[in-house]
Amino acid sequence: MTNTYARSHRFSVAPMMDWTDRHCRAFHRTLTQNALLYTEMVTSKAIIHGDRDRLIGYNACEHPLALQVGGSEPDELHRVAKIAEDYGYDEINLNCGCPSDRVQSGSFGACLMREPQLVADCMQALREGSSLPATVKCRIGVDDQDEEAALFALVEACKAIGITTFIVHARKAWLKGLSPKENRDIPPLNYELVYALKRAHPDLTISINGGINTIDEAETHLKHVDGVMLGRKAYHEPALLGQVDQRLFGGSADVDPFTALNLYRPYIEAQLEAGEKLTHITRHMLGLMHGLPGARAFRRILTVDSIAEGAGLEVIDRATDAVYAATESIRLRQQDYALQQASAD
Template sequence: MSENKYPKFSVAPMMDWTDRHCRAFHRTLTRDALLYTEMVTSRAVINGDRQKLLGFSDVEHPVALQLGGSEPDELAACAKIAEEWGYDEVNLNCGCPSDRVQSGSFGACLMREPQLVADCMQAMGEATTRPVTVKCRIGVDDQDEEAALFALVEACRKAGVTTFIVHARKAWLKGLSPKENRDIPPLNYELVYALKRACPDLTIAINGGIGTLDEAEAHLKHVDGVMLGRAAYHEPALLGQVDRRFFGSEADVGPFEALEAYRPYMQAQLETGVHLPAITRHMLGLMHGLPGARAFRRILTVESIRPGAGIEVLDQAIEAVQDALAASQARRDAYEASLGEAANLRDAG
């Protein structure tokens, strides 16, 4: 397997989820994982409010901007803008199957037009010194998966692209919703492994249906990088193990430690007028599996929407978990004490 600079672990771009507040939160759990923005269309970057669309905190590095588009000149301009804004990578979305991207002839539609993708990537690469990468599916609709994936990669390789993040499912552009397209088309990890074997000089990362860090480590026997999406979002505590398991850090980051590190960011955002739910919605799964997790979610969901809600809501949610943990420990201690007493009685008898 070739040496590469692409991180072994990244968090997927997810529409409506991986906004700047989410990324800043995830960064408290992992220092080294590569984070991605939500997809931003090239037209929006050119014509829209760039501060709103592209602004991010320095704490987020390394962070990549994912673009949606199919016009080489437009994407080239966006790649240049991305570098000016300080992004560490520019990624082209060739995998999103939503009606929105189909109407704009980009996203997963581009799997049918490998030469157009190559033209876009060449234009982007010539416009920036940052790495330009492709995130794609293994095909769409009735395409032959192997032929579609290899054709796209080969065209882009000739255009100078060296890194591909492959969601190991087809996208069905008609008949399935974007949500169904994340679950129903069968996964074909072996095809992505075969791509890496056939192109050892390229950096290949795998995405799609990966739910645990154990699964991620297993994939790294075959490819260069692993990208997690929904699992990382819904159970963000697993990100606290990423730096140790994939980047050589000595210790994990626990949920309470992460929240303490996130507190200054939260306070600064609240002072600029950001509403608390915009921040807390990304934390709801942090205490998954711990006593008090349900109370943590309820407090962050219900109390954060009250007028004037501030950082005290987070404190209240943390306290609920700590109280539940203490009660759980007390029950365990009492149970162990009762076992000890029973053993003493048996010995005495």
């Protein structure tokens, strides 16, 4: 285990289906060197029987990196743990929180909140299958479960077989009557229950997830728990990741969006040379300039121009130039206004 991984749970980016692919993770790594990154959830069956390099391959720049797996059959998970170790992951994580129909039909994800002993059996299989740290990402309960009873039962069953790290999404998952999209806001978050879990088990590493939108909020949560995980906010406004290393890990300086783009260029160039399409890379960058002059033009250029056959780095240059131009235009208008005020005086 590297020193970087050992402290990386202080801040992590959530595993998100169709979003946190290898291009997204390589991009996020330009903004933070210390945060723990997660793959999209990959099912145990897919890892065993599918195209592994396509499903779980990654670039070395992505470390520290965790593989999130979906499954509920200990024998399969035992095999997957060894595969993950052979691929060089820093951690393997079991998904006990996703409420999607696909996951429900496979009897894993958030469904596992109802079966704490099965989760413990799955985690035992992951531990025995490799030397990787095995962790759990869970909800505080599902449907009509008592939140405290459900969360504590799952954590304590896993703790009994040696699991020490839990990432808790502080919202109950509703598997009936709500879509996954609706479940993002309903029912209410219960951060206090996650804090109580940490107080009851001070020897465990507890990270909190759900509804966290700023680094200020992350710092507040870190007064009560060991780590914070951001999901959609980190994806849609990735520039906030540029604050993470300085504010949460004691680094020397923030990483601004323009520096991140320069750091990302060699990766993009290598991917294009390998035959990847630019649009598969730039779709993860659309929110990078959020809040800056020219952000809309940046998004439009990347969205429209990146789909053209043979599109390359020049598209990113045009998008970046649009931000520079908008910023300069505002600067000149402010300068003219200042001169006019000075003349009036």
